[in-house]
Amino acid sequence: MTGTPVSLEDTLKAAALRLGFDAAGLARADEAWEAGARLAEFVAQGRHGEMRWMEDTLARRSAPTAMWPEARAALVVAMNYGPDHNPLDTLAERETGNISVYARGRDYHDLIKSRLKQLAGEVAQLTGAEVKVFVDTAPLMEKPLAQKAGLGWQGKHTNLVSRELGSWFFLGVVLTSASLAPDAPEPDHCGSCRACLDICPTNAFPAPYQLDARRCISYLTIEHAGPIPREFRAAMGNRIYGCDDCLAACPWNKFAASASEAALFARAELKTPGLDELAALDDAAFREVFSGSPVKRSGRDRFVRNVAVAIGNSGSARLTASLLPLLDDPSALVRGAAVWALARLDPARFAGEKAQRRASEHDSTVIEEWDLGA
Template sequence: MPTSISDLAKAKARALGFDAVGIARADEAWDAGGRLEEFVAAGRHGTMDWMETTLDRRKTPTGMWPEAKSAVVVALNYGPDHDPMETLSQRGAGNISVYARGRDYHDTLKSRLKQLAREFVAETGAEVKVFVDTAPLMEKPLAQKAGLGWQGKHTNLVSRELGSWFFLGVMLTAAELEPDPPEADRCGTCTNCLDICPTKAFPMPYQIDARRCISYLTIEHKGAIPHEFRAAMGNRIYGCDDCLAVCPWNKFAETAQEAAFHARAELKLPGLDELAALDDAAFREVFSGSPIKRIGRDRFVRNVCIAIGNSGEERLAASLVPLLADASALVRGAAVWALLQLDPDAASVAREKHLATEGDADVRQEWAAVT
């Protein structure tokens, strides 16, 4: 039986199926806020303007809720049943980050967190608030303080029990709970995650420049993908798992038990030509209930075009031609680049047809940049 409200919170979290739980003080000073300020000041957040506008609230948990005293941090395993690096060689198919191949984790995680909050409040009467990663709260430093893992050299959290594959959620409470000891850094001399990065997004260990990160480029970045990163993207059309997948601590990771996190069959190796043909309605239907839906059809098809251009498969050129006249200039520009990679002759013929009527300066520049 739980002997304290701290034990009670942990027992209830475990009973709800969370794979790990720890407690940290929410009202103590920490250096994570300073590191975030430096990250934003250096412009490494790219076009994620919300990181700057919410900086003051984001720097400390009490910035989100001044009354917060403790943080109950939970983890939910989404470990894959395969090696995520294997699909990178299937150049005619799109590679989707492991976490996005199943149902949207926000729904599953937040539902359990709310249930935890209800049960905790019913037992203790303490005020609580729950957060997943859509709120301006730094979960990873909190999770390290709570002993769930440590932020590795790739800045992601690593666990001795779960490896790299887990989601984080936080329940802040005004209750005074007994904190767990923080986890120590156990990366040692390993640099696998830094060495594998296709775009060299890590200026140094424990620092990331989001502007160079494929996850940022394919998900958060709204404009055209900079030319210098396109070839390195390969067939990655939503996110990138490379720095997670090569971590040696994954030898302890297990396949996710939660069915919602199991990969949908159609998202394991989706054909790039089929994805390129998606209009807005079809995109919404295919990705209903998926985190991919939030980036919208145009950004997604932009990513697909880049992957087609990197595929080396000339047969896929035909799927690009209709996109040269797409309603979205973002898609048109990516299709231009991709067609020129696969079939310069077809691109030359298409150029005469589409450039003459092309009113968008950015797409004209795309033609000019590669011809």
């Protein structure tokens, strides 16, 4: 007797697992879907903030075939980056900086794209069809595709959730011109739970399954170029790059495992870095410390701006000394953040004219933009 023949689709998904991905599924890439309309509404409401690239590529993002008309199927893969601790615990360590879990290790884009290229080569060899690979820097809506491929569902926080991996995984996509049988979509398992919505420190979710990026700490600390809006500064706490609160609160994480890919393990120096050490980074030192890290994409000035805000939220008089050199920083963005933080830590000493005048010598708009107070 012979065994059950292995289908082409199963062979492709097995190849993904062999290459180190933790899950794989197939979806149609050439059928209509609602995600494009939801994205257009998101942009029309201005909820994308300063991310102008979303406007510029909106038409291409509307569907996979809008970007590549020959696309017929999508092989969607997931790679687990689960932490070995609860990231919410580090929010209480006020003299250290809280960096989002995904950014504590090596830049995942390089790792995943390399594996995707290997996978795409096998897809091309087995199907004889054209292939293209995508990570999240491409104008492709990978989360709706992943739900269609059965890898998980978009939760009320708009991120993908998996019954096996929880919230902690990266996505990659191989589009192909081959016609492949799709997997069943994953239904929504959120039920009445709203843990991710209730934990958000800035109320960034106008309603379940809706996000206003302009209120999101991940957006504010990474994408936003100017001073942190006053209403969100205290809520940032010690979050200096990204925010994991809504992911960490998800009950499905009880089934998640820690990352097995060594490149995604958190670097020891990025688990709980001292805010005073980070505040001292000039551009060259910033590039050295965060070489090969996603953090580098924010740039030194935005990052030190975030660090100064976190110091202002620390309540630690010891950290006051680390802010004083920033009053003479070449960046007006950094100088303004330092003035706000100093006034918050010691208003009797630093809310007067001296600190304001010193920081605004290079740019008279610094104080006006940052304002003072809580």
